Amino acid sequence: MVFVAKETVRLHRGLQARNTTIFVAKARTFRSDVILTKEGKSSDGKEIMKVMDLNVKSGNDITLLVSGTDELAAIHTLKDFLLNK
Numbered sequence: 028m029v030f031v032a033k034e035t036v037r038l039h040r041g042l043q044a045r046n047t048t049i050f051v052a053k054a055r056t057f058r059s060d061v062i063l064t065k066e067g068k069s070s071d072g073k074e075i076m077k078v079m080d081l082n083v084k085s086g087n088d089i090t091l092l093v094s095g096t097d098e099l100a101a102i103h104t105l106k107d108f109l110l111n112k
Contacts, residue, residue: 029094030102037111041084051075053104059095061105072105 038046054061054072061072065087070077072091083089089109093102 029092030098032091032102032106036083036085036087036089036109038109047075047078057097057101059093059098059101062092064090
């Protein structure tokens with residue numbers, strides 16, 4: 028099964044270097060595949076440079092796709108981070 032979350036990023040400064048490092052570190056703690064999509068461009072959520080290439084800023088709409096054995100925990104953790112909870 029694939030879990031999909033469509034959200035507006037509320038993270039101060041979006042996914043700039045520091046926040047991208049934190050996001051990727053969180054994503055890598057899960058066995059599930061993590062894909063981040065912005066404006067039709069998708070990136071592996073576990074690869075720092077690929078996530079940074081998306082240039083995600085606060086207020087941008089993104090789609091988070093997670094698939095794997097721990098997908099539910101992964102999508103909640105990553106979504107909460109992007110929403111600055």
